[in-house]
Amino acid sequence: MNFDISKMNKLISIEETTIQNVSGVQKKVSKELYKLYAFFDTVWAKDYQTAVSNNTQHQIRIVTRQVPTEIDTNKCSIKVDNKVYKIIQVIPDLYEQRFMTIIAEKVG
Numbered sequence: 001m002n003f004d005i006s007k008m009n010k011l012i013s014i015e016e017t018t019i020q021n022v023s024g025v026q027k028k029v030s031k032e033l034y035k036l037y038a039f040f041d042t043v044w045a046k047d048y049q050t051a052v053s054n055n056t057q058h059q060i061r062i063v064t065r066q067v068p069t070e071i072d073t074n075k076c077s078i079k080v081d082n083k084v085y086k087i088i089q090v091i092p093d094l095y096e097q098r099f100m101t102i103i104a105e106k107v108g
Contacts, residue, residue, distance in 0.1 A: 008037040008064065014071065014078045033076065038064035040080075059088065062102040066092055071102075078104055 014034045019026050040062040062078065062085075071090050078085040085104035092100045 007039040010038050010040055010080060011065065012036055012038045012062070014076055015079055016076050018075065020070055033069075033071075036064045036067070038062050059105050060085070062104055063099055064102065066087070066097055068098040077107070078102065083087070084108070097104050 012035070013032050014036070015030045015032050017028055017030045018030050021027075038078045039062070041063070052091045071087065073090065076087055078087060086107050087102055087104050089103040090100060091103070
């Protein structure tokens, strides 16, 4: 994937949420796995009607450096400027292994 690295100017954190049992009470605990710079891409105006028909108009594409471990889409989320994004899909670059694309959707 040819990508201009200078476009990555947003600092994101990938967090894993787990449930811990503390004295018989379940509690959600978030742990930061990675802090990365990323590029955000939303739906362009010309593609908006297609996105509406596919029900993907609220999804964003995030391009960042590839991390060495698998990201569990059920447990992990992305936090940017106190906004939380649910990870829908992670698309790694299997050829060069430099960048990965994350499809996410804002929570709330």
